Amino acid sequence: xxxxxxxxxxxxxxxxxxxxxxxxxxxxxxxxxxxxxxxxxxxxxxxxxxxxxxxxxxxxxxxxxxxxxxxxxxxxxxxxxxxxxxxxxxxxxxxxxxxxxxxxxxxxxxxxxxxxxxxxxxxxxxxxxxxxxxxxxxxxxxxxxxxxxxxx
Ligand code: DAT
Ligand code: MG
Numbered sequence: 001x002x003x004x005x006x007x008x009x010x011x012x013x014x015x016x017x018x019x020x021x022x023x024x025x026x027x028x029x030x031x032x033x034x035x036x037x038x039x040x041x042x043x044x045x046x047x048x049x050x051x052x053x054x055x056x057x058x059x060x061x062x063x064x065x066x067x068x069x070x071x072x073x074x075x076x077x078x079x080x081x082x083x084x085x086x087x088x089x090x091x092x093x094x095x096x097x098x099x100x101x102x103x104x105x106x107x108x109x110x111x112x113x114x115x116x117x118x119x120x121x122x123x124x125x126x127x128x129x130x131x132x133x134x135x136x137x138x139x140x141x142x143x144x145x146x147x148x149x150x151x152x
Pocket of ligand 1 (some may be wrong): 092
């Protein structure tokens with residue numbers, strides 16, 4: 001078991017639909033800890049850096065247009081195996097295939113409006129976190145309840 005940090009973006013569609021609280025709540029209830037959080041309107045330059053791996057794909061322009069279309073919420077979550085745990089709570093990329101009980105499985109119908117981003121590896125998580133938060137903005141702190149979630 002490894003304590004990790006991972007980047008979550010609550011995308012413009014989820015903000016517009018009033019799902020910010022619902023989504024944060026799912027990660028909190030799981031036991032993950034918020035260590036950084038802000039709302040921002042991504043510009044094209046940041047969107048292209050964040051999604052650089054998808055440059056050249058057929059959906060890239062549509063993806064950049066969508067993610068820059070309206071404000072989103074960026075969060076760093078910390079906890080045991082946080083990268084994989086967050087991806088499992090999010091569900092498959094295409095909400096039509098996402099298992100009910102996951103965020104995309106419960107709230108989405110369209111791959112281009114799939115509500116949320118989660119880093120897909122520890123290496124990508126650290127790069128993505130740096131894009132959104134300077135190191136001093138990550139707040140390490142202990143919670144009394146952590147020992148009841150991950151042990152001493
Ligand atoms: P994920 O967000 O599950 O990590 P990804 O990294 O493969 O998925 O793709 C990034 C985003 O791009 C995804 O959340 C939605 C969009 N996307 C992916 N495949 C797509 C497709 N076939 N058509 C339209 N948008 C797509
Ligand atoms: Mg991805």
